[in-house]
Amino acid sequence: MNSPTMHLPHDDHDCGWYGALPSPAPAKRLSGQQQADYAVIGAGFAGLAAARRLAEQKPGARIVLIDAQRVGYGASGRNSGFVIDLPHKMALEHPDPAHKQRLLGLNRAAIDQLQGLVQQHQIDCQxxxxxxxxxxxxxxxxxxxxxxxxxxxxxxxxxxxxxxxxxxxxxxxxxxxxxxxxxxxxxMQPAALVRGLADSLPKNVELLEQSPILGLKRDSKGQWLLQGSDGQVRTPSLLLGTSIFTQEFGYLRSRLxxxxxxxxxxxxxxxxxxxxxxxxxxxxxxxxxxxxxxxxxxxxxxxxxxxxxxxxxxxxxxxxxxxxxxxxxxxxxxxxxxxxxxxxxxxxxxxxxxxxxxxNFTNFFGELETGVYATACDNGVGAAWGTISGALLADLAVGAESRHLQDIQAVTGMPSRNPPEPLLGxxxxxxxxxxxxxxxxxx
Known part of the structure; x- marks a missing residue:
């Protein structure tokens, strides 16, 4: 499914973080007919973490990670470079102490994960x-x-x-x-960090950039068909690390x-x-x-x-x-x-x-429909939340249980519905x- 008037990412060309990096190698783009065991849309913090964890959990699987732009050009490379362990004010005011401790634990697990990758792969990202x-x-x-x-x-x-x-x-x-x-x-330097994370992905992850997905549909065999301008990907399992753009595929509409x-x-x-x-x-x-x-x-x-x-x-x-x-x-x-x-x-x-x-300051995490999983709505804590929610979304997709998966399921839910336009705007x-x-x- 997709919106009849899909709005693709349209970021400005003046991001200092991205501009400070050397020019990347030419992008590999989606072309032809491809089959994947898992497809991940969105190569920001969430998508990168999801693709990496899928590759670790399923080393024999073929994983395709697809982004409409270059890695680091979108939202994950445009923040102010904080990886924050503490929840923001609204979450800190939650009446349940256990809820706040779960959030803290998830954010700190994300920091540990990122620090380990920065050290292991010697990512130069300040x-x-x-x-x-x-x-x-x-x-x-x-x-x-x-x-x-x-x-x-x-x-x-x-x-x-x-x-x-x-x-x-x-x-x-x-x-x-x-x-x-x-x-x-x-x-950290966010554009440098996400580019370093992309450059160090496991070998069974194929990164396709500058390849916007223009529509999703299920074929007669129950597989998902991801339609690009010059190619298609068929997969039984789709993970969306697309944040606000999740609504462009028809999901969480009027909630973000x-x-x-x-x-x-x-x-x-x-x-x-x-x-x-x-x-x-x-x-x-x-x-x-x-x-x-x-x-x-x-x-x-x-x-x-x-x-x-x-x-x-x-x-x-x-x-x-x-x-x-x-x-x-x-x-x-x-x-x-x-x-x-x-x-x-x-x-x-x-x-x-x-x-x-x-x-309602609620993050979404879970299965949207059979074979489609998403993490969306970081509420302004993107680097840490994207990292941990992406990794745990992969665990959910492959059926791997963990305490952190239980924690994220406990602290997430359905974003509340927005009033219609023009009242919303x-x-x-x-x-x-x-x-x-x-x-x-x-x-």
Whole structure:
């Protein structure tokens, strides 16, 4: 099945993470008639993890991993480079302590899995156990920060308050009143990481890029037929690591909300500039107020500013160049509020990335219909959640039991149904505007 008006990925050409990588080898594309024991659509964190686990569980099977774009070009290569162990605020507020512990365990299993692969395959992706700061600018942010501290205390997780000279000597600015440091987060270069994961796939996985699947149907023998523009794949088992694009195949329709968030980064700062600002490399700060500004300093001394959310029903096609310029100007304002010394340092790239959220903050994981499995709706924790949910989706498909599989089945469910358009778009846009207005002091 597929949508009569299928919207394919349409990402901008200005992602700094991807642009910093060397050009990849020519893509191998889907062509002709192919048969696979398992097919995986989507070569982001979820699809890569699913294909790898399938290959490990079924070493004699032929696995085909298919992506509409190049690996690292889509959403998995466009985040801010955090692999977060802690659930986000909505999940931390869940009334069941066991639910929160399951989420923590799943996220940390994903980190362990990624760290093992980075080390085993020597993936050059700026992988770093740097921890994470959550920062507050004014009274609104401080109230959120105090709430976060209470949640962390209830969870029994380590954290410490950082302010004054201690904070300024790391992040190079006194813009923030206070921050809370948590030690379990890892930082990385996302496009480099996913490309490295793809380059190190087991030999029984065939990666096909720039090969959008335009439709799905079941043939007379009960196999799934994946139709591309220049070829087909037949398979009895299909795994979807397609996140928001799952709805384009007719599944989870009216249950996922496509949201795009945006980032800009500077050129690498010189050592003299780093010393003059008093800033350290390799750290990340997320806002205590979720609608505020994320700031990252990379290992190669680039400052990243991320804020601004848009509802994008047509994904990248929903954002025009005028909107991108307006967003870039907002990023510039946020940068100079923190680092007025960088008035002469330009942004070299501004990009957006699409992810899926649900109104009830619920992730989907499981079998959609016979032979079709999906993990969708990461709700903003894509690197860790995509990795562990993709691996466990493969376990589900082959019938392999584990404690982590039981845990993910316990904490996932069905995203709630959205109201119809135009009410949905009006409501989402209004909510985003209100959040931005309420959080303007934290931007």
């Amino acid at each position: 992988w770093s156990h740097a921890g994470k700061y959550q920062g507050a600018v004014g009274p609104r942010g401080l109230a959120y920060l105090e709430h976060f501290e209470r949640l962390m205390t209830e969870l029994g997780e380590p954290f410490r308050s950082v302010e004054g000279d201690e904070l300024a000597n790391v992040i190079g600015t006194r813009h923030y009143s206070r921050a809370v440091y948590t030690p379990g987060c890892y930082l 909300l496509p949201v795009m968030t945006f980032a800009s980064w500077t050129r690498p700062l010189s050592q003299a500039e780093m010393v003059a600002i008093g800033i350290q490399p390799d750290w990340g700060l997320t806002p205590a107020d979720h609608a505020g500004t994320t700031v990252r300093m990379t290992q190669d001394n680039r400052l990243i500013i991320r804020n601004t959310y848009k509802h994008v029903p047509r994904y990248g096609k929903s954002v025009n160049e005028a909107t991108r310029e307006e967003i870039r100007a907002g990023h510039r304002k946020a940068l100079l509020a923190r680092y007025p010394q960088l008035a002469g340092v330009p942004f070299t790239h501004t990009w957006g990335g699409v992810y899926a959220i649900s109104r 009006l409501g989402v846009r209004t909510r985003i505007r209100m959040a931005a207005w309420n959080s303007r002091s934290e931007l």
